[in-house]
Amino acid sequence: MGLQSVKNCLWLPCVLRTPKACFWSTAGGGLIIQSVSNDVYQNLAVEDWIHDHMDLEKQQVLFLWRNSPAVVIGRHQNPWQECNLRLLRQKNIKLARRRSGGGTVYHDLGNINLTFFTTRKKYERMENLKLVVKALKALRPQLDVHVTDRYDILLDRQYKISGTAAKLGRTSAYHHCTLLCNADKFVLSSVLKSPFKGLKSNATPSVPALVKNLFEEDTSLTSEMLLDAIAKEYAMQHQIDHHITLINPADETLLPGISDKTKELQTWEWVYGKTPKFSISTCLNMVYKDSVLDVKVNMDVKHGRIEVCNIDLPEQWLPPGLYSELVKSLTGSKFCPNEITALVTALLRVCPQDDELHSRWSLLCENMIRLM
Amino acid sequence: MAAVTALRSSCRAAGRLVCIHRVRSCSSIRFIKSKYVCVFDKSAFKFSHQQRLFRTSAVSCGQIVQFKLSDIGEGITEVTVKEWYVKEGDSVSQFDSICEVQSDKASVTITSRYDGIIRKLHYSIDDTAFVGKPLVDIEIDASKGVASEEDVVETPPMSHEEHTHQEIKGHKTLATPAVRRLAMENNIKLSEVVGTGKDNRILKEDILNYLAKQTGAILPPSPKAEIVPPQRGAEAVPAAAKDKARKIPVPVSRPIAFAGKDKTEPVTGFQKAMVKTMSAALKIPHFGYSDEVDLTQLVQLREELKPVAEMRGVKLSFMPFFIKAASLGLLQYPILNASLDENCQNVTYKASHNIGVAMDTEQGLIVPNVKNVQVCSVFDIAVELNRLQSLGSAGQLGTSDLTGGTFTLSNIGTIGGTYAKPVILPPEVAIGALGKIQVLPRFNSKGEVVKAQIMNVSWSADHRIIDGATMARFSNLWKSYLESPTSMLLDLK
Numbered sequence: 067m068g069l070q071s072v073k074n075c076l077w078l079p080c081v082l083r084t085p086k087a088c089f090w091s092t093a094g095g096g097l098i099i100q101s102v103s104n105d106v107y108q109n110l111a112v113e114d115w116i117h118d119h120m121d122l123e124k125q126q127v128l129f130l131w132r133n134s135p136a137v138v139i140g141r142h143q144n145p146w147q148e149c150n151l152r153l154l155r156q157k158n159i160k161l162a163r164r165r166s167g168g169g170t171v172y173h174d175l176g177n178i179n180l181t182f183f184t185t186r187k188k189y190e191r192m193e194n195l196k197l198v199v200k201a202l203k204a205l206r207p208q209l210d211v212h213v214t215d216r217y218d219i220l221l222d223r224q225y226k227i228s229g230t231a232a233k234l235g236r237t238s239a240y241h242h243c244t245l246l247c248n249a250d251k252f253v254l255s256s257v258l259k260s261p262f263k264g265l266k267s268n269a270t271p272s273v274p275a276l277v278k279n280l281f282e283e284d285t286s287l288t289s290e291m292l293l294d295a296i297a298k299e300y301a302m303q304h305q306i307d308h309h310i311t312l313i314n315p316a317d318e319t320l321l322p323g324i325s326d327k328t329k330e331l332q333t334w335e336w337v338y339g340k341t342p343k344f345s346i347s348t349c350l351n352m353v354y355k356d357s358v359l360d361v362k363v364n365m366d367v368k369h370g371r372i373e374v375c376n377i378d379l380p381e382q383w384l385p386p387g388l389y390s391e392l393v394k395s396l397t398g399s400k401f402c403p404n405e406i407t408a409l410v411t412a413l414l415r416v417c418p419q420d421d422e423l424h425s426r427w428s429l430l431c432e433n434m435i436r437l438m
Numbered sequence: 439m440a441a442v443t444a445l446r447s448s449c450r451a452a453g454r455l456v457c458i459h460r461v462r463s464c465s466s467i468r469f470i471k472s473k474y475v476c477v478f479d480k481s482a483f484k485f486s487h488q489q490r491l492f493r494t495s496a497v498s499c500g501q502i503v504q505f506k507l508s509d510i511g512e513g514i515t516e517v518t519v520k521e522w523y524v525k526e527g528d529s530v531s532q533f534d535s536i537c538e539v540q541s542d543k544a545s546v547t548i549t550s551r552y553d554g555i556i557r558k559l560h561y562s563i564d565d566t567a568f569v570g571k572p573l574v575d576i577e578i579d580a581s582k583g584v585a586s587e588e589d590v591v592e593t594p595p596m597s598h599e600e601h602t603h604q605e606i607k608g609h610k611t612l613a614t615p616a617v618r619r620l621a622m623e624n625n626i627k628l629s630e631v632v633g634t635g636k637d638n639r640i641l642k643e644d645i646l647n648y649l650a651k652q653t654g655a656i657l658p659p660s661p662k663a664e665i666v667p668p669q670r671g672a673e674a675v676p677a678a679a680k681d682k683a684r685k686i687p688v689p690v691s692r693p694i695a696f697a698g699k700d701k702t703e704p705v706t707g708f709q710k711a712m713v714k715t716m717s718a719a720l721k722i723p724h725f726g727y728s729d730e731v732d733l734t735q736l737v738q739l740r741e742e743l744k745p746v747a748e749m750r751g752v753k754l755s756f757m758p759f760f761i762k763a764a765s766l767g768l769l770q771y772p773i774l775n776a777s778l779d780e781n782c783q784n785v786t787y788k789a790s791h792n793i794g795v796a797m798d799t800e801q802g803l804i805v806p807n808v809k810n811v812q813v814c815s816v817f818d819i820a821v822e823l824n825r826l827q828s829l830g831s832a833g834q835l836g837t838s839d840l841t842g843g844t845f846t847l848s849n850i851g852t853i854g855g856t857y858a859k860p861v862i863l864p865p866e867v868a869i870g871a872l873g874k875i876q877v878l879p880r881f882n883s884k885g886e887v888v889k890a891q892i893m894n895v896s897w898s899a900d901h902r903i904i905d906g907a908t909m910a911r912f913s914n915l916w917k918s919y920l921e922s923p924t925s926m927l928l929d930l931k
Binding site: 140141142155158165166167168169186187189190191217230231232233234235236239268270340342343371395398399400402403404405407408409410411412413414415416418419424428431432435 | 510511512520521533538540541542543544545546547549563564704706707708710711712714715718777779780786801802804832833834835836837838840841863864865
């Protein structure tokens with residue numbers, strides 16, 4: 067937890083922590099801040115806040131943060147394509163969409179996040195990553211880490227330990243990256259595998275990579291040590307005190323407007339609704355009374371809502387009136403299991419009470435909902 | 439003819455030459471949206487008393503400027519357009535977001551350099567856009583002139599306009615070039631004007647308000663400082679009249695301008711489900727029956743049993759008792775657990791007591807049911823309720839949980855209320871709404887006034903097959919089980 071790391075940090079000799087009073091006024095061209103929260107939405111909101119409100123001409127900012135288990139997709143990605151949503155829901159892992167581009171990452175407390183805030187003119191990703199590599203080598207000289215031209219950091223020339231993304235605005239920009247210290251690789255690989263077949267979209271695809279934790283390479287390393295090493299290197303390069311200020315992303319007086327930003331990041335409209343238009347073309351294999359029915363389903367989804375829906379059922383399998391009611395209800399609805407479940411169960415109430423019909427309906431609907 | 443001349447002269451005085459297709463009458467000036475009337479600045483009318491002449495040209499349209507995609511940095515030459523925030527015909531202000539482009543893991547928000555109207559989008563979504571090539575065409579005011587297009591590298595837009603900016607308490611004042619010119623020409627210090635736009639930006643309205651205060655002219659009251667721009671249409675006509683009246687003293691009371699707008703959205707999701715269900719329920723002739731139940735003994739019993747349940751890891755509320763008592767009642771009055779077919783020809787007596795529990799979730803009303811209550815103990819029901827409640831709040835209820843209900847209870851009392859008029863959920867025939875438990879004075883058997891825990895219940899039933907007497911007897915039975923919970927022991931299966 068965040069509090070645990072705070073305690074650890076306090077024990078480290080060369081690190082100073084200041085209360086929030088001195089937050090905004092620092093001498094020197096840089097500021098290092100660390101979030102006390104592990105909530106992915108709150109931390110993403112802090113990034114938004116700094117990007118929108120801080121004047122980065124005089125000082126650049128390094129923001130350090132860690133999240134409890136969450137999957138974070140890029141601005142223009144498709145969550146259905148990128149991860150196993152059912153598994154996420156089952157395991158209570160949060161899903162967030164960040165504002166920067168790039169691919170999907172899995173966050174937990176063993177994965178640290180670094181955000182480098184600069185003015186748009188001073189936006190320079192390679193420099194930032196080289197700083198991270200330099201910090202790692204200073205901490206453990208024997209580590210074989212280097213930066214690729216895809217802005218990844220590789221360990222032992224083959225394992226990805228860091229991914230990068232960036233956001234550029236009118237006057238300011240930020241570059242953030244992850245660093246795998248001790249994340250749960252098993253959960254990581256299972257949630258980032260999407261079972262979806264037949265999805266066609268122009269959303270940014272993720273490039274899967276072989277990953278490894280730094281902890282596996284050197285078991286003496288902890289997330290706190292890495293954070294500190296990077297802060298130290300940053301402080302050196304910007305000629306400022308090795309001085310990390312803690313901030314609480316829930317503090318509305320320090321960051322006015324932050325709770326609105328946090329809320330917006332959690333809305334369905336942002337997380338799912340911002341998915342670029344995509345289409346589904348798949349076949350449901352439904353087992354019904356000793357036979358298997360192949361039902362072709364075609365759907366177009368825009369802004370996370372079903373625009374067009376086509377289900378190829380055997381003739382008269384469902385009464386035509388009911389079939390058209392189903393299609394009518396699905397059209398315009400969110401591509402969301404909860405909402406579709408409520409709709410189809412409501413429809414079931416108003417159709418003739420026939421056990422056979424009910425079981426067919428339930429079978430079809432459950433298969434449809436499983437897609438979402 | 440005179441009308442047209444008068445119009446022309448006032449327009450010229452206002453500084454903008456406007457080609458108007460037709461002038462209907464002298465008294466009203468109709469602003470017709472045609473391609474000849476471009477970026478007509480209605481606030482120009484308020485300005486007419488200044489008699490200032492801006493550049494008038496024979497060409498009436500605003501100038502179309504090609505806004506090129508500026509340098510992204512890092513030597514990037516092409517990007518993919520991912521989302522448009524504007525469409526053709528939209529008006530934009532400087533610094534408004536136009537689109538989102540992506541390049542190699544970087545997402546870039548492109549903002550407008552000009553005020554104007556979008557006339558053409560050069561790319562569609564997922565197209566590749568090139569740095570230095572036109573991104574959108576924006577039509578801007580002729581009088582504003584065209585900023586030099588030579589510099590492809592987008593230096594922060596504020597810099598070449600900043601020579602006129604003034605600092606207020608260390609913050610830079612935000613104002614578009616047109617606003618700055620307006621201020622300059624009227625010898626107004628931007629620092630003295632209060633900005634009401636986004637980020638405290640100074641808008642034209644703010645300059646004009648400031649002027650009005652100085653000259654005593656009457657202006658329509660500006661709406662409360664909100665990001666929503668004031669409705670321009672409404673101001674145009676009264677402004678013309680007020681020009682003539684500008685010497686008349688200020689009216690006594692000013693109406694408070696309300697900048698809110700109606701919002702229409704389609705009915706989807708949970709609401710749509712409710713629409714379907716409740717519209718079908720309309721066909722059922724409902725009758726209501728209400729009563730009050732003394733839960734004093736039940737409250738005591740629950741207090742005793744709560745820790746026992748907690749030790750088993752289950753939260754025990756009153757609902758499991760209500761549900762079990764209802765099931766016991768249904769055993770005696772099975773018609774309340776029945777279903778009437780569409781043609782009202784047949785009544786089906788359902789064997790299972792699948793008692794639905796109305797649940798209020800973030801998305802709306804949902805009614806999962808506890809299956810086969812007739813063979814469940816109170817504890818079993820509590821376990822199942824816990825499971826349904828956690829799934830409900832996580833939005834993960836499945837179709838099997840939500841279908842097959844035969845009877846429903848709605849505990850609206852947890853939120854509040856006493857008597858209610860619940861609506862039957864087809865294909866069921868009865869429903870009960872439970873009010874809140876209140877401590878009220880009641881007479882006991884000895885005629886003394888005692889404290890009693892009273893809850894009201896309101897039943898609704900389908901009068902096509904249920905009669906009042908049946909409902910009343912069921913209610914009395916249910917009530918007796920709850921008022922002396924030990925009597926439930928006799929009939930528990």
